[in-house]
Amino acid sequence: MSINVAIDGPAGAGKSTIARRVAAEKGFIYVDTGAMFRAIGLYMLRNGIDLEDKEALERECQKAEVTICYKDGEQNVILNGENVSGLIRTPEVGDAASKVSVNGVVRERLLYLQRELASTSDVVMDGRDIGTVVLPNAKPKIYLTASVEVRAMRRFKELQEKGQEAVLEEIQEQIRERDDRDMHRDIAPLKQAEDAVLVDTSDMTIEEACAAILKLIES
Numbered sequence: 001m002s003i004n005v006a007i008d009g010p011a012g013a014g015k016s017t018i019a020r021r022v023a024a025e026k027g028f029i030y031v032d033t034g035a036m037f038r039a040i041g042l043y044m045l046r047n048g049i050d051l052e053d054k055e056a057l058e059r060e061c062q063k064a065e066v067t068i069c070y071k072d073g074e075q076n077v078i079l080n081g082e083n084v085s086g087l088i089r090t091p092e093v094g095d096a097a098s099k100v101s102v103n104g105v106v107r108e109r110l111l112y113l114q115r116e117l118a119s120t121s122d123v124v125m126d127g128r129d130i131g132t133v134v135l136p137n138a139k140p141k142i143y144l145t146a147s148v149e150v151r152a153m154r155r156f157k158e159l160q161e162k163g164q165e166a167v168l169e170e171i172q173e174q175i176r177e178r179d180d181r182d183m184h185r186d187i188a189p190l191k192q193a194e195d196a197v198l199v200d201t202s203d204m205t206i207e208e209a210c211a212a213i214l215k216l217i218e219s
């Protein structure tokens, strides 16, 4: 049986950086499920679909074929045959991903792919509902979080380093909005699984957070 590690938590808690490092350390595959929702979000944006239109979303998502492949150990997301990995990291696509992810038909479409990856490989999978819905038998389950202020400041610095303009208060507001949508949707909302261990990275370095999670995996 394959080993499945689940890491859930809100946007900007450091999930992807930490999950990627932990997976590399253990020789497991890192599965970024947010990237799959982002690919669907990108498809809807490109095709001018109203993200609030449930019927259109359910119809159009049948035309968006999302798959995953690994190149040099990195996850690549393929949307209808096109590698879109470099196009899905914008705030617009993140917002679209959060909006499409409230839809049960969209979630169902990606659930199969996520479970298949976990059943065939040792994985560290990150997302919002991995420990609660996608992989209820994952061990360990980690709920990775940090305060809104800390997450916003991290994102602000990231954008500054890239030379992009950013307003801290606006980033904070976007994070609050996304948390609210992800935590309060009807289907598979973001919440800590009962058997998940809470890791708050507000006052931790990436190295400290990785060490804490590796310890949980080894125990």
Ligand code: DC
Residues within 6 Å of the ligand: 011, 033, 034, 035, 037, 038, 094, 097, 098, 101, 102, 126, 127, 128, 129, 130, 178, 182
């Ligand atoms: O982790 P991320 O920022 O790349 O995720 C983008 C959005 O996708 C997030 O706001 C909610 C959604 N998502 C989800 O609903 N379930 C997951 N397992 C992963 C992401």
